Amino acid sequence: MRVTGGFDMWIYGLHFDGAGLPAQWTAPLIVRIPALAERFVLLQRERRLQAWVAAHGYPAPPQLELFAPGELFDSPVQVMQRVAGTRMDAIMVATPSRIPGLVGQLAAAQAALHRLPVPEWAQAGSGWSLADKRLELTRSLVAQGLRGPLAEALERTERIVPLLEVSEPVICHGDFHARNLLVDADTVWVIDWTDAGIGDRHGDIARTEWTFRSTAVLLSGETERPVSRAPDSALAGGYLSSYRREFPVDAARLRLWMPLQYLNAWAMAVAGEQGVFGPSPAGFDSRIGTWAEKEFRLCIQDLP
Numbered sequence: 001m002r003v004t005g006g007f008d009m010w011i012y013g014l015h016f017d018g019a020g021l022p023a024q025w026t027a028p029l030i031v032r033i034p035a036l037a038e039r040f041v042l043l044q045r046e047r048r049l050q051a052w053v054a055a056h057g058y059p060a061p062p063q064l065e066l067f068a069p070g071e072l073f074d075s076p077v078q079v080m081q082r083v084a085g086t087r088m089d090a091i092m093v094a095t096p097s098r099i100p101g102l103v104g105q106l107a108a109a110q111a112a113l114h115r116l117p118v119p120e121w122a123q124a125g126s127g128w129s130l131a132d133k134r135l136e137l138t139r140s141l142v143a144q145g146l147r148g149p150l151a152e153a154l155e156r157t158e159r160i161v162p163l164l165e166v167s168e169p170v171i172c173h174g175d176f177h178a179r180n181l182l183v184d185a186d187t188v189w190v191i192d193w194t195d196a197g198i199g200d201r202h203g204d205i206a207r208t209e210w211t212f213r214s215t216a217v218l219l220s221g222e223t224e225r226p227v228s229r230a231p232d233s234a235l236a237g238g239y240l241s242s243y244r245r246e247f248p249v250d251a252a253r254l255r256l257w258m259p260l261q262y263l264n265a266w267a268m269a270v271a272g273e274q275g276v277f278g279p280s281p282a283g284f285d286s287r288i289g290t291w292a293e294k295e296f297r298l299c300i301q302d303l304p
Helices: 037-055 088-094 096-115 130-143 149-158 201-220 233-244 251-273 287-300
Strands: 002-005 009-014 029-034 063-067 077-081 170-172 181-184 187-190 197-199
Touching: 029 037, 037 063, 037 170, 088 096, 088 181, 096 170, 096 181, 096 187, 096 201, 096 233, 130 149, 130 197, 130 201, 130 251, 149 251, 149 287, 170 201, 197 201, 201 233, 201 251, 251 287
Parallel strands: none
Antiparallel strands: 002 009, 009 029, 029 077, 063 077, 170 197, 181 187
């Protein structure tokens, strides 16, 4: 059964039955299949960090197997347990009265992730940088020969990357928002660890705040409206207030991380238009590139 699809991933729900199967393979499963075989290395990294946080009691779905390209299909195949729960954004839409409590749960779950110990194999210099992860696609496009405004924006962004380093980095999900959270009573399961890395927790917070604000602008079609004036600014503000009950938040550091969010959205639009990801399950909104470029220039103009 097709569950959903992202920019470069097909996602299916499966249920096997048979006396010879291990117990965990007879439970409901989720299978993720990227469009490109090259994603195998990234899935290996994702599996390792997801297994680490799960082993430390964090609610991340257990992964059962990762098949290399050629074992089943041309693309790799990732198999994990399907956990119970309803996507948090769906609950917000269906029951608006629950939004304040759900936002509080979201912030608490993110703070709990930031409290986990960082594995020795993911310390500084090990290739797990959150900033590098966010810039990975843009750097790849430029390395492949892309020139013009996106390459110039990357050059400008590279100047602030050293400022994003912190002395005490934490585990960051990299895409922590309501679409990636499944609510099952008091448990909030966190899915889709594709963008996970190690770094400044403000990079993780900035991504969440950006998602709250930018999603409303894109859904409304009002892409001329600055994101800072998005109609759900109160929602983003409620999230930050909830997170501040767990940890302090430095507004200046959030601003420092914002250009990376827009540059990534801009790069994804360019990659989608050029078919870099292969056939996309979700398709690409043609407005995103222009909108993200405009917002990038607005948020980076006053930075060092």
